[in-house]
Amino acid sequence: MSLLDKINTDNLPKHLAIIMDGNGRWAKQKGMLRAFGHENGTKSVRMTVETCAKLGIANLTLYAFSTENWNRPKLEVDTLMKLLINSLKKELKTLSENNIKLNAIGNLDLLPKSAKKELFEVIKNTENNTRMTLTLALSYGSREEIVSAVKEISEKVKNNIISIGSIDESIINQHLYTRNLPEVDLLIRTSGEHRISNFLLWQIAYAELYFTPVLWPDFKEEDLYEAIISYQKRERRFGKTSEQIK
Numbered sequence: 001m002s003l004l005d006k007i008n009t010d011n012l013p014k015h016l017a018i019i020m021d022g023n024g025r026w027a028k029q030k031g032m033l034r035a036f037g038h039e040n041g042t043k044s045v046r047m048t049v050e051t052c053a054k055l056g057i058a059n060l061t062l063y064a065f066s067t068e069n070w071n072r073p074k075l076e077v078d079t080l081m082k083l084l085i086n087s088l089k090k091e092l093k094t095l096s097e098n099n100i101k102l103n104a105i106g107n108l109d110l111l112p113k114s115a116k117k118e119l120f121e122v123i124k125n126t127e128n129n130t131r132m133t134l135t136l137a138l139s140y141g142s143r144e145e146i147v148s149a150v151k152e153i154s155e156k157v158k159n160n161i162i163s164i165g166s167i168d169e170s171i172i173n174q175h176l177y178t179r180n181l182p183e184v185d186l187l188i189r190t191s192g193e194h195r196i197s198n199f200l201l202w203q204i205a206y207a208e209l210y211f212t213p214v215l216w217p218d219f220k221e222e223d224l225y226e227a228i229i230s231y232q233k234r235e236r237r238f239g240k241t242s243e244q245i246k
C-alpha cells in the first residue's frame with residue numbers, strides 16, 4: 001500500500017499552512033550559496049501546490065517571506081524578491097491550468113514595485129479559479145497583522161461604525177489579512193525547527209502542528225502525505241473530552 005492510499009480524502013485539512021524552512025542550510029550542506037537553496041526551494045513549492053490541488057485541499061498557505069526576513073543581508077533579500085517575480089511569471093500558467101486562485105497576505109506595500117505588479121497581475125488573472133486558494137504570506141508577520149487589525153477596528157469604533165461591546169472573535173477575524181480563509185487545520189514546519197516564527201498566531205489556535213527535519217528543498221510528495229496521515233490519526237478535541245467527540 002502506498003502512502004497516498006493511506007490518505008482519507010474525506011478528512012483532509014481544509015486549510016494547510018506551511019513554514020517552508022531550511023533552504024539556506026540545504027545549500028550550505030552542498031557547499032553552495034544560500035541563493036541556490038532558495039532556487040531549489042521553488043521546486044518544492046510547485047510540487048506542494050500541485051499535490052495539494054490534486055488531493056483536494058481547498059486552502060494552502062505558504063510562508064514565503066516574513067517581516068523579520070527584511071533584516072537579512074540586502075543581497076539575499078534581492079535574490080528572494082527576484083525569485084518571487086520569476087516564479088510568479090512562470091507559474092501563472094500552472095495556476096490557471098490547475099484552476100488555482102492566488103491570494104497574498106502581509107504588508108505588501110513593502111514589496112518592490114515590480115514584485116507587487118507581478119503579484120497583483122497573477123491575483124487578478126486567477127481570481128475566478130475555484131479548485132484551491134493558494135495564499136502566499138509575503139512580508140508577513142502575525143504581530144504586524146494584529147496591530148493593523150487593532151488600528152482598523154479602533155478607527156471604526158471612533159467613527160461609530162462598530163461599538164466596543166460588539167467586538168468579538170468574529171470581528172477580529174474579519175480584520176485580519178486572512179479574513180476570507182477558514183481556520184488553519186494543519187501547520188507543517190520543515191527543517192527541524194520547533195517554532196512558529198511570527199506566523200498566523202491567531203489562526204493556529206487549534207491547528208495540529210507537524211514538524212519534520214526534512215529541509216524544504218528536499219520536501220517531497222511522500223513527506224506531505226506523511227504529514228497528512230499524521231494529522232488524520234489525531235483526535236481534535238477542541239477542549240472537549242474524547243467521549244464527547246465520538
Ligand code: IPE
Nearest residue numbers: 020021022023024025026064
Ligand atoms: C526558508 O529558508 C526561506 C526563507 C525564510 C525566505 P531559510 O532561508 O530560512 O533557510 P535556513 O533556515 O537558513 O536554512
Ligand code: IPE
Nearest residue numbers: 019020021063064065066197
Ligand atoms: C520563517 O523562517 C519564515 C519563512 C519560512 C518565510 P525563518 O528562517 O525566517 O525563521 P527563524 O528566523 O529561523 O525563526
Ligand code: MG
Nearest residue numbers: 021022023024
Ligand atoms: Mg530559516
